[in-house]
Amino acid sequence: MDHTKILHLLKAKTPLSGVRVCGWVKTCRNSKALSFLEINDGSCLQSLQVVAPAQLDNFEQVQKLLSGSAVAVSGDLVASPAKGQQWELAARRVDIVSRTDETYPLQKKRHSDEFLRTIAHLRPRTNKYSALFRLRSEAGFAIHSYLRDQGFFHVHTPILTGSDCEGAGELFSVTSRSPLFDRDVFLTVSGQLAAEMFALCLGRVYTFGPVFRAEHSNTARHAAEFWMVEPEIAFCNLEQNMDFAQAFVKQTVTHMVENCGPDMDLFSRFVDPELPATLDNILASEFERISYKTAIDLLVRSGTAFSFTPEYGNDLQTEHERYLTETVFKKPVFVYDYPRAIKPFYMRVNDDGRTVAAMDLLVPRIGELIGGSQREERLDVLEQQMDNSGLSKDHYGWYLDSRRYGSVAHSGFGMGFERFLMLVSGVSNIRDVIPFPRTPGTIEF
Amino acid sequence: MDHTKILHLLKAKTPLSGVRVCGWVKTCRNSKALSFLEINDGSCLQSLQVVAPAQLDNFEQVQKLLSGSAVAVSGDLVASPAKGQQWELAARRVDIVSRTDETYPLQKKRHSDEFLRTIAHLRPRTNKYSALFRLRSEAGFAIHSYLRDQGFFHVHTPILTGSDCEGAGELFSVTSRSPLFDRDVFLTVSGQLAAEMFALCLGRVYTFGPVFRAEHSNTARHAAEFWMVEPEIAFCNLEQNMDFAQAFVKQTVTHMVENCGPDMDLFSRFVDPELPATLDNILASEFERISYKTAIDLLVRSGTAFSFTPEYGNDLQTEHERYLTETVFKKPVFVYDYPRAIKPFYMRVNDDGRTVAAMDLLVPRIGELIGGSQREERLDVLEQQMDNSGLSKDHYGWYLDSRRYGSVAHSGFGMGFERFLMLVSGVSNIRDVIPFPRTPGTIEF
Numbered sequence: 001m002d003h004t005k006i007l008h009l010l011k012a013k014t015p016l017s018g019v020r021v022c023g024w025v026k027t028c029r030n031s032k033a034l035s036f037l038e039i040n041d042g043s044c045l046q047s048l049q050v051v052a053p054a055q056l057d058n059f060e061q062v063q064k065l066l067s068g069s070a071v072a073v074s075g076d077l078v079a080s081p082a083k084g085q086q087w088e089l090a091a092r093r094v095d096i097v098s099r100t101d102e103t104y105p106l107q108k109k110r111h112s113d114e115f116l117r118t119i120a121h122l123r124p125r126t127n128k129y130s131a132l133f134r135l136r137s138e139a140g141f142a143i144h145s146y147l148r149d150q151g152f153f154h155v156h157t158p159i160l161t162g163s164d165c166e167g168a169g170e171l172f173s174v175t176s177r178s179p180l181f182d183r184d185v186f187l188t189v190s191g192q193l194a195a196e197m198f199a200l201c202l203g204r205v206y207t208f209g210p211v212f213r214a215e216h217s218n219t220a221r222h223a224a225e226f227w228m229v230e231p232e233i234a235f236c237n238l239e240q241n242m243d244f245a246q247a248f249v250k251q252t253v254t255h256m257v258e259n260c261g262p263d264m265d266l267f268s269r270f271v272d273p274e275l276p277a278t279l280d281n282i283l284a285s286e287f288e289r290i291s292y293k294t295a296i297d298l299l300v301r302s303g304t305a306f307s308f309t310p311e312y313g314n315d316l317q318t319e320h321e322r323y324l325t326e327t328v329f330k331k332p333v334f335v336y337d338y339p340r341a342i343k344p345f346y347m348r349v350n351d352d353g354r355t356v357a358a359m360d361l362l363v364p365r366i367g368e369l370i371g372g373s374q375r376e377e378r379l380d381v382l383e384q385q386m387d388n389s390g391l392s393k394d395h396y397g398w399y400l401d402s403r404r405y406g407s408v409a410h411s412g413f414g415m416g417f418e419r420f421l422m423l424v425s426g427v428s429n430i431r432d433v434i435p436f437p438r439t440p441g442t443i444e445f
Numbered sequence: 446m447d448h449t450k451i452l453h454l455l456k457a458k459t460p461l462s463g464v465r466v467c468g469w470v471k472t473c474r475n476s477k478a479l480s481f482l483e484i485n486d487g488s489c490l491q492s493l494q495v496v497a498p499a500q501l502d503n504f505e506q507v508q509k510l511l512s513g514s515a516v517a518v519s520g521d522l523v524a525s526p527a528k529g530q531q532w533e534l535a536a537r538r539v540d541i542v543s544r545t546d547e548t549y550p551l552q553k554k555r556h557s558d559e560f561l562r563t564i565a566h567l568r569p570r571t572n573k574y575s576a577l578f579r580l581r582s583e584a585g586f587a588i589h590s591y592l593r594d595q596g597f598f599h600v601h602t603p604i605l606t607g608s609d610c611e612g613a614g615e616l617f618s619v620t621s622r623s624p625l626f627d628r629d630v631f632l633t634v635s636g637q638l639a640a641e642m643f644a645l646c647l648g649r650v651y652t653f654g655p656v657f658r659a660e661h662s663n664t665a666r667h668a669a670e671f672w673m674v675e676p677e678i679a680f681c682n683l684e685q686n687m688d689f690a691q692a693f694v695k696q697t698v699t700h701m702v703e704n705c706g707p708d709m710d711l712f713s714r715f716v717d718p719e720l721p722a723t724l725d726n727i728l729a730s731e732f733e734r735i736s737y738k739t740a741i742d743l744l745v746r747s748g749t750a751f752s753f754t755p756e757y758g759n760d761l762q763t764e765h766e767r768y769l770t771e772t773v774f775k776k777p778v779f780v781y782d783y784p785r786a787i788k789p790f791y792m793r794v795n796d797d798g799r800t801v802a803a804m805d806l807l808v809p810r811i812g813e814l815i816g817g818s819q820r821e822e823r824l825d826v827l828e829q830q831m832d833n834s835g836l837s838k839d840h841y842g843w844y845l846d847s848r849r850y851g852s853v854a855h856s857g858f859g860m861g862f863e864r865f866l867m868l869v870s871g872v873s874n875i876r877d878v879i880p881f882p883r884t885p886g887t888i889e890f
Contacts, residue, residue, distance in 0.1 A: 176659035
């Protein structure tokens with residue numbers, strides 16, 4: 001490339017002559033003799049100060065640059081006399097690539113998140129959202145990188161599916177003018193069942209892709225399309241599954257803290273002052289482990305006035321989850337051994353016959369971050385579970401094959417990628433951590 | 446975990462006592478005094494030889510183990526007297542986790558790819574497909590890793606979309622019982638338009654996700670669902686785009702060669718003996734660059750009897766692409782500057798007014814591996830192009846905004862991930878590089 005990224009220039013050890021920077025104007029301040037342009041190229045949060053002297057042929061034009069205009073600047077990287085920055089670029093030439101005018105929607109410095117959602121195609125030009133989407137990118141890499149280090153293989157499970165893994169939740173239907181397939185096709189809600197087929201030969205696998213829910217939940221936590229990472233581990237019981245989930249969360253959070261300092265600082269300063277403490281707590285804690293029954297007992301005995309009364313046999317609500325992790329334990333909590341009746345068919349039935357080897361990880365500020373289980377590996381029990389759930393054993397013959405041949409104890413979990421991003425950024429609305437969110441309503445972009 | 450992966454045991458420097466291995470039986474050979482079990486756990490292609498002595502309490506049971514049975518073996522890793530392997534496991538205990546019987550479909554050693562497609566849930570248990578899906582996993586990591594090193598950010602562009610980026614090709618429609626959105630929704634065919642919005646502030650971005658074509662192409666090269674990686678680069682013209690595409694292909698192939706030796710060797714030995722030469726050629730070559738016009742001239746003048754007569758103004762067919770890269774240049778070839786009429790609206794119009802700054806990369810054995818272009822950054826020309834293509838400027842107002850505000854020269858390309866996998870494995874049918882392929886017909890899994 002014929003230009004250098006600002007990320008690299010800001011790390012320079014010595015002055016550099018003859019460099020070229022390409023980016024967009026954040027601000028332009030003028031005096032008679034000089035124009036000061038803050039240029040950002042997206043490579044990092046920081047902008048580079050360009051000092052353009054009156055000697056430039058197009059100095060008058062430079063002085064009129066508005067925020068959002070694109071420029072290519074050639075000059076020398078020199079020590080900056082200004083406070084708070086080591087380097088600035090003494091311009092020898094400023095090529096104006098394109099100008100914005102006063103109709104540019106991001107003229108003013110601060111905009112509400114609500115407004116920025118209406119211009120999702122422009123909001124990554126703001127400091128907050130450029131930082132957020134750099135975080136999102138690095139978080140994905142943190143996940144791939146850690147799982148690979150741990151011997152996992154990434155399996156691209158299909159998006160188009162004839163199955164409904166969860167046996168619950170609304171599905172999107174997929175059609176084409178001329179049908180391609182011999183049965184009804186839906187968008188996947190989870191890659192788990194397919195991933196299990198691969199765990200039962202590759203040993204440790206994961207999926208990491210988009211999943212879909214056709215639900216009208218217009219909340220700050222739900223989207224119709226979101227990304228989920230789903231590790232699946234052979235020769236692994238529920239306890240080992242929780243061990244791994246704890247290590248997974250701690251290591252990916254550590255990766256973010258170590259690799260995304262400046263971008264994460266922005267969120268600590270402007271979005272959630274408690275963010276560093278929240279993450280420190282996760283890294284320092286041995287996660288609590290309590291049974292579902294204990295969880296219900298704690299909630300009932302708490303005397304807290306919940307909107308939904310906690311009761312054995314019902315799912316935990318977000319308010320319950322947050323009470324347990326934030327108020328009772330003040331750290332992440334695994335809740336395990338849920339009632340069989342409220343969990344999907346594939347979860348392993350415990351010896352009591354009434355509960356299954358499920359586990360959810362609750363974390364402060366988010367509630368459920370991870371949901372997982374040991375899978376039912378016994379063919380006869382699994383078939384009984386499918387009968388109880390009204391599922392067709394013919395339809396799932398391939399899935400049952402994995403229990404007919406070489407079946408082993410295995411476990412896995414799913415982590416909503418956006419929930420993880422909300423955790424590490426302090427952002428509280430899922431719409432603000434997805435490039436072009438798909439929530440009920442418009443689908444403009 | 447309470448067991449060690451075979452991948453690690455095979456790298457041991459010294460004998461190890463008290464190790465535990467969990468996996469599946471590949472073969473079982475018996476003598477009176479000993480049973481020899483080949484155990485594979487999916488962590489690598491190689492199996493570990495377990496030597497089970499007659500002293501074991503369950504020796505009789507061990508001797509009856511059939512291929513595909515699951516076992517957990519405790520014992521000592523000792524030097525193997527057998528040829529071709531450094532280590533073997535002297536078993537002190539063999540726990541039989543589950544048995545297969547004679548109905549197990551993978552009893553025999555060799556099966557046709559066609560048969561294995563009918564048991565896609567079991568085929569990763571074979572050497573060939575376990576190797577393939579480890580390659581697939583590592584190829585994804587190679588792409589993420591290289592792009593991150595080059596300063597790219599991964600953007601998760603939406604799968605549900607109201608746009609048809611290519612302006613061509615059949616779309617899948619998405620519906621739900623109760624409509625969620627205010628317009629017709631489709632599955633994406635490309636994340637490019639959305640990615641452009643992010644390149645025009647983050648500088649260098651890429652998408653890497655599933656894309657969809659509702660086409661009845663029942664060929665060895667087409668699937669209804671496949672994965673595509675799409676880098677998009679600001680301040681980048683067509684030539685720089687080709688420079689980058691060349692580096693990208695060479696570096697990701699290099700990563701595979703350096704990290705996947707044993708798995709790739711399997712494909713060189715059993716699938717395509719020419720594979721090493723094909724990849725060496727890619728790594729050693731400066732890719733050729735010819736204009737579309739030159740390409741047509743070469744094809745016409747070749748005198749070769751193609752099924753489709755090459756003619757200026759028509760798309761190149763696979764037979765033309767392979768002739769150029771395999772017969773004429775014997776190395777990868779970029780073909781650039783295609784006729785405006787056969788390319789989508791977003792490609793930059795060249796000064797001649799008749800061609801656009803498109804480029805395709807053709808490689809031996811595959812044909813088109815990459816398709817890309819410089820994008821039209823001039824608002825007036827882009828609007829004209831949209832009018833010519835019959836696209837609604839209202840519908841694409843957000844896309845046009847990127848040319849109204851801070852527009853810069855930018856370029857990108859898409860690489861079909863499965864094509865890349867076919868290139869580095871020598872596998873010739875796309876159905877065989879996708880875990881659960883979606884081609885016209887059944888959608889069993």
